[in-house]
Structure formats: structure tokens, C-alpha cells
Amino acid sequence: MEKYPLVVLPADDNELEKTLAMAVDKSIDMIELRIDQFSNFDIKYIVEKAQLVKKYDFGMIATVRSKEEGGTDIQDEDRVKIFEAVVEYADILDIELTSKRINHKVIEIAKDEGKLSLVSYHDFEKTPEEDEIQKIIDDASALGADIIKYAFTVNSVEDVSRLMCVTAKNRDKKLVAIGMGELGRITRVAGFFFGSVLTYTYIGKSFAPGQIEAGRLIEELKFYGLRG
Numbered sequence: 001m002e003k004y005p006l007v008v009l010p011a012d013d014n015e016l017e018k019t020l021a022m023a024v025d026k027s028i029d030m031i032e033l034r035i036d037q038f039s040n041f042d043i044k045y046i047v048e049k050a051q052l053v054k055k056y057d058f059g060m061i062a063t064v065r066s067k068e069e070g071g072t073d074i075q076d077e078d079r080v081k082i083f084e085a086v087v088e089y090a091d092i093l094d095i096e097l098t099s100k101r102i103n104h105k106v107i108e109i110a111k112d113e114g115k116l117s118l119v120s121y122h123d124f125e126k127t128p129e130e131d132e133i134q135k136i137i138d139d140a141s142a143l144g145a146d147i148i149k150y151a152f153t154v155n156s157v158e159d160v161s162r163l164m165c166v167t168a169k170n171r172d173k174k175l176v177a178i179g180m181g182e183l184g185r186i187t188r189v190a191g192f193f194f195g196s197v198l199t200y201t202y203i204g205k206s207f208a209p210g211q212i213e214a215g216r217l218i219e220e221l222k223f224y225g226l227r228g
């Protein structure tokens, strides 16, 4: 997990093996398994998909995104069961700061298995003010997150500037800062200069506004000296 910056491909269960084969060709580092976007929430089915990711030798982030932050309406206790089932195949478990009933439990599941926890926060409407962003970082840090991720919709260049500057002020932590939307596209590369440790991309289907297609992203990272 020390080979920063990392390029992460979110994937659901739709034609997963085809996606994984394409990801190999595109020099993807990690797969984010967006379990919340699966067609089937049967634990055995989910574990089979996690095992497939490991068969292709990718690092894996396991995400069961809450409905409130752009995911699916899965009961908290069922989300915990999913994390418990896939943690052995994952490198990182992603849980929302706002999932207050279970985030401490998911962090514990990760730690007990020697895996990393990523506490995330999404705002699909705006980029908060600096003090609000700092509080998100501080609250996630206080929870014991190994990695802290915040993804905000940016609506102005000032939003981009604020997002990057707050990130640079928190270099003592492992952060993922993402500006969603067209204006935020630049943060998916420039963020690495301000302290981000990974970025998300897409092949074919994008999972969020402003993502840069994998082939283009890798070329841009190479151009800026961020990738060999």
C-alpha cells in the first residue's frame, strides 16, 4: 500500500471478469468493489466476486455505500455482515463518517484483520467551507481512520482552491481529496501534489461525475511525473 499515487477502478458485478481483464491492460492498481451497486446481495455471491478480484491480483477496496451518500438502501446490520465476509480479500474497507451506527464496527473489523480503514464523506451538492472540511477530517481521524476521503461537488474555482489548500494543511494524514464534477476534474490529478494518496477512474462506465477515463488518467499521471 506504499506505492502512492494509487489508481483505483470502481467496479460492480456487471461483467466483472471482463472489467478486470481490461483493468490489467490499463495499469490499474486497485479495484474498488462497489458492492452497493451489485445485482445480488447474497453473501456467497459477493464473496465469489471478491475472490475474482484477488484472482486477478488487484488490491481491493470494499465499499457498501450508504443510500444517504449515493449508494443503496441496505440495512446497517447487513452491511456489517458483508464487510465481515469480504475483509479477508480486501486491503481497505470504506465506510462513511455519517454511518454513525456502524463505522466504528467496520473500522474494528478492518483493524482486527490487519487491513486499512478508509472513512469517507461525500457532498454531491457543494464544497463545504474550510472549517467544515477540517471538522470532517478531524472527526474521521478521531474515529481512528487510516485513510480519510472527502468527495465534494465543486461549483467554482474557489471551491477547487479551498479543497486543495485544506488538504495541503493536513499532510500529516493519509487523505483522498476529490472534487466531483467537470470543474473538479483537475483535482483527480493535481490532488496528488496536495497530499491525496489515490484517485478513482473509470473504464466504460463512470461511477461519479468528473472521473477521468483510465487510459487518459495514466497518461496524465506520467506527464506530470506521478507515474513511471
Ligand SMILES: O=C1C[C@@](O)(C(=O)O)C[C@@H](O)[C@@H]1O
Pocket: 010, 032, 034, 063, 120, 122, 149, 151, 178, 180, 200, 201, 207, 208, 209, 211
Ligand atoms: O468515494 C468515491 C469517489 C467517487 O465518488 C469519485 O468521485 O470518483 C467514486 C466512488 O466509487 C468512490 O467510493
